[in-house]
Amino acid sequence: MLHKLTIHELHEKIKNREITAKDIASDVFKRIEAADGKVKAYLSVTRDEALKQAENADKEIKAGSVKALTGIPIAIKDNICINGIKTTCASKMLENFIPPYDATVITRLKNNGYVLTGKTNMDEFAMGSSTENSAFGATRNPYDLERVPGGSSGGSAAAVSADECIAALGSDTGGSIRQPAALCGVVGMKPTYGRVSRYGLVAFASSLDQIGPITKDVTDCAIMMNTISGHDKCDSTSADVSLPDFTKALKKDVKGLKIGIPDEYFIEGIDPEIEKSVMDAVKLLESMGAKSELIKLPHTGYAIAAYYILATSEASSNLARYDGVKYGFRAKGKDLIDMYMETRAKGFGSEVKRRIMLGTYALSAGYYDAYYKKAQQVRTLIKRDFDEAFKKVDVIITPTSPTPAFKIGEKTADPLQMYLSDIFTISVNLAGVPAASIPSGFTKGNLPIGLQIIAKPFDEETIIRTAYAFEQSTDYHKKRPSI
Amino acid sequence: MKITKKEVEHVALLARLKLTEEEKEVLSKQLSDILTHVEKLNEVDTKAIEPTSHVIKMQNVMRDDIVTVSLPIEKVLANAPDRTDEFFRVPKIIE
Numbered sequence: 001m002l003h004k005l006t007i008h009e010l011h012e013k014i015k016n017r018e019i020t021a022k023d024i025a026s027d028v029f030k031r032i033e034a035a036d037g038k039v040k041a042y043l044s045v046t047r048d049e050a051l052k053q054a055e056n057a058d059k060e061i062k063a064g065s066v067k068a069l070t071g072i073p074i075a076i077k078d079n080i081c082i083n084g085i086k087t088t089c090a091s092k093m094l095e096n097f098i099p100p101y102d103a104t105v106i107t108r109l110k111n112n113g114y115v116l117t118g119k120t121n122m123d124e125f126a127m128g129s130s131t132e133n134s135a136f137g138a139t140r141n142p143y144d145l146e147r148v149p150g151g152s153s154g155g156s157a158a159a160v161s162a163d164e165c166i167a168a169l170g171s172d173t174g175g176s177i178r179q180p181a182a183l184c185g186v187v188g189m190k191p192t193y194g195r196v197s198r199y200g201l202v203a204f205a206s207s208l209d210q211i212g213p214i215t216k217d218v219t220d221c222a223i224m225m226n227t228i229s230g231h232d233k234c235d236s237t238s239a240d241v242s243l244p245d246f247t248k249a250l251k252k253d254v255k256g257l258k259i260g261i262p263d264e265y266f267i268e269g270i271d272p273e274i275e276k277s278v279m280d281a282v283k284l285l286e287s288m289g290a291k292s293e294l295i296k297l298p299h300t301g302y303a304i305a306a307y308y309i310l311a312t313s314e315a316s317s318n319l320a321r322y323d324g325v326k327y328g329f330r331a332k333g334k335d336l337i338d339m340y341m342e343t344r345a346k347g348f349g350s351e352v353k354r355r356i357m358l359g360t361y362a363l364s365a366g367y368y369d370a371y372y373k374k375a376q377q378v379r380t381l382i383k384r385d386f387d388e389a390f391k392k393v394d395v396i397i398t399p400t401s402p403t404p405a406f407k408i409g410e411k412t413a414d415p416l417q418m419y420l421s422d423i424f425t426i427s428v429n430l431a432g433v434p435a436a437s438i439p440s441g442f443t444k445g446n447l448p449i450g451l452q453i454i455a456k457p458f459d460e461e462t463i464i465r466t467a468y469a470f471e472q473s474t475d476y477h478k479k480r481p482s483i
Numbered sequence: 484m485k486i487t488k489k490e491v492e493h494v495a496l497l498a499r500l501k502l503t504e505e506e507k508e509v510l511s512k513q514l515s516d517i518l519t520h521v522e523k524l525n526e527v528d529t530k531a532i533e534p535t536s537h538v539i540k541m542q543n544v545m546r547d548d549i550v551t552v553s554l555p556i557e558k559v560l561a562n563a564p565d566r567t568d569e570f571f572r573v574p575k576i577i578e
Contacts, residue, residue: 100558194539207537236544237537305521316498323499325571327562336574337499345501353500357491357510358517360498374524376534381527383535416516432538457538 003031003163004480007072007220010166014061014071021057021071024166025050025115028073032117032164035483040139041149041159043078044086045118053115060113068223070113075165077156078119079126080211081200082106085116089202090134091124093322093329093347103200104235105169105211105228112227117165120155124349125319126176126204128152129421132412133351140408141184142481143447147405150180156214157184161448162483167224168214173204174307175400175425177212178437182400182450185439185479187221187467188214192457193432194239197232205314206237208307208429217477218438218467222246225460241458249461254469255289257462260393264300265424270402277441277449278399284473285397285466295393297385302378303427304419309362309375310430316359322347354415383431390456395466398424400437400450424452434460438467439476448476484518486511 002010002024013019029047036042050073057071076082079089081099083106088094102110123133131139131154139154141147142162149158153170157180160168170177172190181188189212196211203209213224225246232238259282266275282292324330324343331346333339348356362371389396402423411418428435433454440451451470455462471477491511495502502510556569565572 097562100554100561233546237539237541239539299527302524302527305523308517309521309524320499324564325573328564330564333574336576338501339574340499341501344499348500350506353502353506354510354513356498356500357494358514361486361490361494361514361518364494364497371521373534374529375521376536377529377532378524378527379535380532381529383538415513416520419517 002027005166006216007069007166007223010072011066011068015066021054021061021115022051024071025054025073028117028165035162035164038140038145038483039142039158039162039164040137041120041155041162041164042075042118043088043090043121043136043155046085046116049085050115050117057113057115067113068227069109071115072166073115073117074109075117075120075156075159075168076106077122077153077168077170079122079171079202080105080169081202082116085119087119087202089125090122090136091347091349091352092135095329097327099200101200104197104232106200108227120153120159120168122155123152124352125202126152126171126173127315127351127355129175129179129418130411131155131180132408133349135349138408141405142483143185144405146407147447148183148408150183150401150405152176153214154180157181157186157188160184160186160214160216161481163480167216167220169211169228170214171201171209171211172429173208173311174429175422177214178425178435178450178452179401179422181214181437183405183448185448185476186214186216187218187436187438187477188212189221189225189436189460189463190428190434191225191229191460192434194237195434195458195460196228197230197235197238199232199234203318205311206318207314208311218464218471219247219250221436222250222464239458244461246461246464249464250468251465252469252472254285254466257285257290257395257466258393259285259290259292260295260389260396261292262295262297262300262396262398264297265398270399271404273443274399274402274404274449278397278451281440281451281470282397285470288469288473293393295389295396297389297427299378299381299385300427303382303430304423306375306378306382307426307430308358308419309371310379312355312359313362313372314359316356316363319352319356351415379430382427386431386433394455394462396454398452398454400424400452404443404447404449428454433457434463436463436467438471441476442479484515484522486514486518
């Protein structure tokens with residue numbers, strides 16, 4: 001039953017020589033075999049590589065070297081490049097793409113002794129909120145196989161939730177780590193923009209994308225943040241700022257912490273059980289010495305509109321590289337242009353095409369000022385809202401998602417309805433601030449509820465401290481689906 | 484905002500996407516719906532507001548002009564859908 005444990009629990013056992021890395025790997029792969037036929041969290045499972053990595057880890061352990069992730073089986077979202085391992089972005093376009101290099105986060109995980117379990121399912125090119133947009137089939141929510149795990153990092157969140165790995169990496173452009181973490185009952189953090197290198201992350205919207213951890217508890221989140229954070233000369237947008245030890249923030253102390261509750265996030269359409277869960281969480285933190293006040297983030301209502309212009313514009317430019325020439329899928333065409341058009345018609349799924357079309361339209365002659373520039377100006381105002389709020393409060397607490405996990409197929413016919421499920425997570429990416437989702441309860445139907453904690457840029461420590469204090473006073477994080 | 488089928492065809496050409504007749508119909512409706520929602524942004528007064536393209540204040544990042552090791556050609560070409568010798572091969576461009 002080693003697959004049920006956390007990074008820090010397994011680390012202790014490894015250090016005390018109670019278990020070997022090979023014991024852990026074998027147990028986790030047994031769990032994947034038993035559960036993944038139902039959950040479908042993985043696109044590929046890398047058992048042979050993992051067992052080799054585990055053997056190496058055991059040699060290191062014998063030699064007396066135990067690093068933060070030595071022997072820990074971790075799943076990686078399939079838009080993060082690993083040298084020699086297929087990285088598909090859940091797209092037919094990259095179905096056979098084998099990266100010739102490691103993403104910087106992978107180099108960091110390797111340097112810390114991790115064991116790769118496999119690559120996880122996602123919405124194609126990270127575009128979606130349900131993992132239904134995968135070219136290789138939908139992932140299921142481990143709490144209810146008829147429901148979505150959220151997205152786009154749905155495979156990573158489901159794998160952590162179902163104990164098919166110990167922790168995972170996801171990526172978050174508009175909520176793609178936090179929303180699936182909330183829907184699957186696990187912890188997910190989107191770090192400050194620039195905190196983690198994007199080198200080797202297949203680009204969706206470069207000014208919004210960030211890699212982050214999905215874990216079983218807050219302690220593991222801090223351990224993963226320690227491993228993946230830091231300046232990288234291969235990513236010129238990674239920030240050259242000092243790096244704290246995030247595990248030092250694991251303190252059950254919120255005395256004097258000022259919590260802001262934004263009026264604009266408690267809107268019509270929010271599930272009453274979710275609203276109650278979030279308000280109960282604030283009350284619990286208050287009982288431990290925190291103070292809360294209502295705040296205003298006046299431009300919240302414009303975030304989705306601004307996001308779907310900016311993210312699609314950046315995507316239309318980033319995805320121009322898939323032309324069937326240097327790598328990826330190629331279709332036959334009469335001439336060069338026809339080859340491009342056939343390749344992209346057959347290689348991309350419908351959501352990706354829709355976003356490329358929207359972005360191309362917004363950037364096309366005559367519309368640039370009306371859409372792209374206007375959205376960038378609104379982005380400035382959204383960022384200012386957060387700047388103002390953080391003059392008064394230390395953290396902002398909101399629901400992560402307006403509803404719990406929805407049924408597979410429920411929102412696929414109406415893209416706008418699907419976009420609205422990101423209503424609470426998108427502003428955070430536009431402003432570049434860090435945020436995490438942690439489990440805050442369950443609905444009467446036994447579906448997980450997530451609570452979002454937002455802090456000012458490069459203050460992930462206050463998020464971790466708040467999350468840890470809440471977690472240590474509750475036991476939602478200990479619950480697992482009965483799959 | 485109404486996006487006509489003709490506009491869809493124009494944008495699809497710019498984006499190098501071949502669309503079926505059905506896709507054009509569906510996209511014309513869906514893009515119209517999404518852009519109608521986006522029109523909400525016109526409620527916001529953005530006069531004299533600087534646009535944000537990037538949240539981190541940043542200037543150009545330069546590196547020293549030093550020759551470093553690049554990926555070997557075989558590795559770079561390994562993913563090519565078509566190649567000849569050390570080149571990517573594409574359909575004929577010049578008649």
